[in-house]
Amino acid sequence: MEETTGRSTKKKVVVVGGGLVGALNACFFAKRGFDVEVFETREDIRIAKVVKGRSINLALSHRGRQALKHVGMEEKIVSKGIPMHARMIHSLSGKQSPIPYGRKGQFILSVDRANLNKELLTAAEIYPNTRLNFDHKLQDWSAETGLMTFARSDGSNEQIKADLIVGCDGAFSAIRKQFLRRSRFNYSQTYIPHGYMELTMPPINGEFAMKPNYLHIWPRNTFMMIALPNLDKTFTCTLFMPFEEFEKITTGDEVIEFFQKYFPDTIPLIGVDALKTDYFRLPAQAMVSIKCSPYHIGDKCVLMGDAAHAVVPFYGQGMNAGFEDCLVFEEIMDQLNEDFSTVLPEYTRVRVPDDHAIADLAMYNYVEMRAHVNSKWFLFRKRVDNI
Ligand code: FAD
Numbered sequence: 074m075e076e077t078t079g080r081s082t083k084k085k086v087v088v089v090g091g092g093l094v095g096a097l098n099a100c101f102f103a104k105r106g107f108d109v110e111v112f113e114t115r116e117d118i119r120i121a122k123v124v125k126g127r128s129i130n131l132a133l134s135h136r137g138r139q140a141l142k143h144v145g146m147e148e149k150i151v152s153k154g155i156p157m158h159a160r161m162i163h164s165l166s167g168k169q170s171p172i173p174y175g176r177k178g179q180f181i182l183s184v185d186r187a188n189l190n191k192e193l194l195t196a197a198e199i200y201p202n203t204r205l206n207f208d209h210k211l212q213d214w215s216a217e218t219g220l221m222t223f224a225r226s227d228g229s230n231e232q233i234k235a236d237l238i239v240g241c242d243g244a245f246s247a248i249r250k251q252f253l254r255r256s257r258f259n260y261s262q263t264y265i266p267h268g269y270m271e272l273t274m275p276p277i278n279g280e281f282a283m284k285p286n287y288l289h290i291w292p293r294n295t296f297m298m299i300a301l302p303n304l305d306k307t308f309t310c311t312l313f314m315p316f317e318e319f320e321k322i323t324t325g326d327e328v329i330e331f332f333q334k335y336f337p338d339t340i341p342l343i344g345v346d347a348l349k350t351d352y353f354r355l356p357a358q359a360m361v362s363i364k365c366s367p368y369h370i371g372d373k374c375v376l377m378g379d380a381a382h383a384v385v386p387f388y389g390q391g392m393n394a395g396f397e398d399c400l401v402f403e404e405i406m407d408q409l410n411e412d413f414s415t416v417l418p419e420y421t422r423v424r425v426p427d428d429h430a431i432a433d434l435a436m437y438n439y440v441e442m443r444a445h446v447n448s449k450w451f452l453f454r455k456r457v458d459n460i
Pocket residue numbers: 089090091092093094095112113114115127128130131132133209210211212241242243244245246247269311377378379380384386389390391392393394395
């Protein structure tokens with residue numbers, strides 16, 4: 074497995090999953106000089122006609138930016154993000170009240186998920202010691218030998234061995250399946266009763282339909298809608314609601330009735346016809362919170378990103394925490410001289426408590442955003458504390 078070059082002996086690192094965290098991780102390992110291969114089940118999203126996936130845009134915050142900065146990608150991504158300085162709370166009567174995220178000048182950024190993923194794949198590919206393999210779905214792997222089997226859409230299989238396997242294959246990780254077969258692996262998975270649906274708010278006369286530098290929130294206690302701005306001057310609105318409520322609405326007229334009751338200010342902005350059709354375009358999507366520990370097996374395999382800790386999206390930290398995983402791993406690699414046998418357990422020791430805390434905060438914010446954010450007490454506290 075080890076490949077001897079003119080200057081050094083390079084170990085082979087295989088990153089399974091070329092999503093947000095896998096693509097960034099490939100940059101981290103490549104920068105250190107490892108022989109890196111990424112295996113991704115989808116086709117290359119940079120050339121694909123249709124890119125399937127989760128949310129259209131996401132909020133990038135400080136912890137995510139720090140990781141991007143480490144591989145020289147911060148400016149590139151930030152330049153294509155839209156700063157959101159505050160939440161903008163929409164009351165039922167249409168009144169809008171901003172609640173800043175931090176002190177003056179502090180903000181989070183709305184970024185396009187597909188573009189971020191494409192940029193990170195391209196950044197990884199620039200390293201001569203990195204190879205990206207698309208249309209490769211991990212089927213099976215051995216924790217003892219590091220041998221992985223990938224299936225291709227033409228029915229063929231490919232086998233490859235690595236010194237280190239990095240599982241970045243998301244919430245339903247195939248890598249994690251081997252962990253589940255082992256003793257003393259803790260695992261929990263919770264689906265929340267809410268689902269989510271995305272709707273688009275188009276520009277009006279070529280301009281944003283609402284103030285762009287905010288994360289707009291319509292908190293309605295048991296459910297809520299949020300909207301993040303996009304570079305094309307649209308907003309992506311995400312409706313979070315219990316599945317049973319989604320299912321009660323079965324006709325276009327019922328959609329309008331529902332919006333009239335809870336989000337009347339958005340009807341002229343999204344458009345009656347669009348609401349009537351877009352609501353039925355795709356079913357509401359599920360949200361899961363996954364915690365596990367440890368994150369590693371021996372010196373052979375480590376989990377990062379959603380594969381290690383899928384969180385509900387209400388804290389806007391899933392990707393950010395995954396990016397931070399890469400940075401924390403990098404720091405431990407420095408401290409422990411790239412010795413996988415000590416780096417991996419240390420990574421588990423340091424990272425599990427922090428990721429679990431983020432999962433808990435995300436669950437807490439699930440209620441905070443849709444209910445507490447409505448209360449006068451909350452608005453008062455946010456103003457006094459300036460948070
Ligand atoms: P993924 O993005 O799931 O990528 C995993 C990759 O692995 C995919 O490309 C997949 O095709 C590939 N793969 C899967 N199985 C295999 C296999 N067997 N073999 C090979 N490849 C495989 N986070 C934030 O920080 N801010 C936000 O504002 C935010 N908003 C969100 C809104 C919603 C509605 C949702 C659902 C999530 C949100 N998140 C947000 C969370 C964020 O989307 C995830 O944390 C992030 O995508 C995790 O990245 P990842 O690379 O670990 O996993």
